[in-house]
Amino acid sequence: xxxxVKYISIVxxxxxxxxxxxxASWLTQLYRQQKDLIERQYRNMLIWSDNQEISERIxxxxxxxxxxxxxxxxxxxxxTDCNPEQDGQDVIEDPYATxxxxxxxxxxxxxxxxxxxxxHKVDSVFARLTEKEQLHFDYQITYLNQGKEAGxxxxxxxxxxxxxxxIDYWLDDAKxxxxxxxxxxxxxxxxxxxxxxxAASLLLLAVIGLGMWYLIHLLRKMRTLDQLKTDFxxxxxxxxxxxxSVAYSAIDSLLNFDMSDDPQLARKYLQIGQEQLSVLxxxxxxxxxxxxxxxxxxxxxxxxxxxxxxxQTLIEQHKxxxxxxxxxxxxxxxxxxxxTADRHQLFRILGNLxxxxxxxxxxxVSIDITARKNRISVSDNGNGISxxxxxxLFEKFYRSKHQKGVKGFGLGLYFVRTMMERMGGSVAVDTxxxxxxVFTLTxxxxxxxxxxxxxxx
Numbered sequence: 001x002x003x004x005v006k007y008i009s010i011v012x013x014x015x016x017x018x019x020x021x022x023x024a025s026w027l028t029q030l031y032r033q034q035k036d037l038i039e040r041q042y043r044n045m046l047i048w049s050d051n052q053e054i055s056e057r058i059x060x061x062x063x064x065x066x067x068x069x070x071x072x073x074x075x076x077x078x079x080t081d082c083n084p085e086q087d088g089q090d091v092i093e094d095p096y097a098t099x100x101x102x103x104x105x106x107x108x109x110x111x112x113x114x115x116x117x118x119x120h121k122v123d124s125v126f127a128r129l130t131e132k133e134q135l136h137f138d139y140q141i142t143y144l145n146q147g148k149e150a151g152x153x154x155x156x157x158x159x160x161x162x163x164x165x166x167i168d169y170w171l172d173d174a175k176x177x178x179x180x181x182x183x184x185x186x187x188x189x190x191x192x193x194x195x196x197x198x199a200a201s202l203l204l205l206a207v208i209g210l211g212m213w214y215l216i217h218l219l220r221k222m223r224t225l226d227q228l229k230t231d232f233x234x235x236x237x238x239x240x241x242x243x244x245s246v247a248y249s250a251i252d253s254l255l256n257f258d259m260s261d262d263p264q265l266a267r268k269y270l271q272i273g274q275e276q277l278s279v280l281x282x283x284x285x286x287x288x289x290x291x292x293x294x295x296x297x298x299x300x301x302x303x304x305x306x307x308x309x310x311x312q313t314l315i316e317q318h319k320x321x322x323x324x325x326x327x328x329x330x331x332x333x334x335x336x337x338x339x340t341a342d343r344h345q346l347f348r349i350l351g352n353l354x355x356x357x358x359x360x361x362x363x364x365v366s367i368d369i370t371a372r373k374n375r376i377s378v379s380d381n382g383n384g385i386s387x388x389x390x391x392x393l394f395e396k397f398y399r400s401k402h403q404k405g406v407k408g409f410g411l412g413l414y415f416v417r418t419m420m421e422r423m424g425g426s427v428a429v430d431t432x433x434x435x436x437x438v439f440t441l442t443x444x445x446x447x448x449x450x451x452x453x454x455x456x457x
Contacts, residue, residue, distance in 0.1 A: 123153035243276035
């Protein structure tokens with residue numbers, strides 16, 4: 001299982017890296033295409049602006065025929081879509097557009113000699129077009145005549161930079177006169193135009209990454225559960241083997257040896273067998289109880305449970321079976337204090353806490369049991385609990401790696417938490433490594449204790 005999880009994790013991580021690399025490559029290519037598209041849009045807008053400006057100059061030169069001239073020469077208008085791609089065709093490379101460019105160059109040859117181009121009028125039209133197309137990159141338009149600057153206009157925020165894109169629009173075949181557009185196409189600006197695609201890509205990557213992380217998390221959790229079940233099986237085999245072996249030896253001695261002359265010895269062996277079978281029954285019951293789904297537990301018999309007699313009984317039982325020097329300090333106030341709980345399950349819950357306090361402690365054990373309204377605390381002077389174990393303390397089958405040589409299945413505290421939750425209460429722990437732990441049970445609901453009997457017995 002461990003090897004499979006490792007290989008699956010490697011495959012998942014490799015796949016994720018491949019998806020990220022492919023997505024990054026695709027976005028890079030898309031960025032370049034978007035930047036090229038923006039530059040072509042700006043070039044077309046420059047052409048349209050020049051068309052409008054030369055139309056106005058022709059109007060100025062031929063006012064009586066202005067309308068007819070405008071209609072015949074206005075090959076590009078502000079109402080025309082500035083997107084350079086229409087039905088899959090590039091407007092600039094279209095043969096009609098090439099013819100229009102040639103006509104415009106012939107017009108410039110005739111008109112420019114009479115009235116030079118006005119770069120500020122070109123800029124005015126150009127600014128309106130950029131606003132209409134919602135393209136907000138800084139730019140500068142320069143009119144060059146035989147390589148010499150004859151006029152310039154720029155957007156308010158333009159600052160010249162060596163990284164600016166330069167677009168040359170020639171006004172004649174000899175390439176003596178031109179409008180030169182310097183365009184500051186910033187990566188941030190291009191990405192703003194790709195915002196929808198970027199957001200979708202990031203969301204897709206996040207979903208894929210989250211899904212793969214969750215898959216790896218589940219695989220690791222399955223591996224942990226598999227290891228816990230293996231440890232549980234080993235512990236269970238060891239725990240069950242001891243009472244079975246002892247009971248078998250006692251019964252074997254009774255069958256193979258004549259003990260009629262020594263009834264006390266025979267009784268001793270019978271008691272040993274009975275004790276071990278009782279331990280075996282308790283272990284089996286605990287395993288069966290925890291193997292059921294919580295929803296399939298028998299219905300709880302919630303009732304008002306007096307705490308003092310129940311705790312006194314538990315203390316006496318653990319004093320008898322403890323193999324250590326155990327000192328109990330019981331503090332119940334008032335004496336007739338009660339809680340609302342299932343009596344049988346409460347007995348087992350407190351028994352688990354006391355049993356743990358004895359097992360995970362020094363040779364001399366001191367256990368304090370304090371009961372107040374809706375609350376019972378069991379504290380000890382034991383080894384405490386490691387911070388590494390605290391997050392997993394109440395998990396099913398969990399066994400601390402810091403406590404060596406202590407038998408158990410890892411079911412006791414899981415049972416405590418599960419049953420307290422079923423009764424509407426909770427369990428909390430406060431611990432100091434090397435000094436001890438305090439487990440606190442909190443119960444839900446009010447319990448009205450019976451009146452105290454003042455008669456002394």
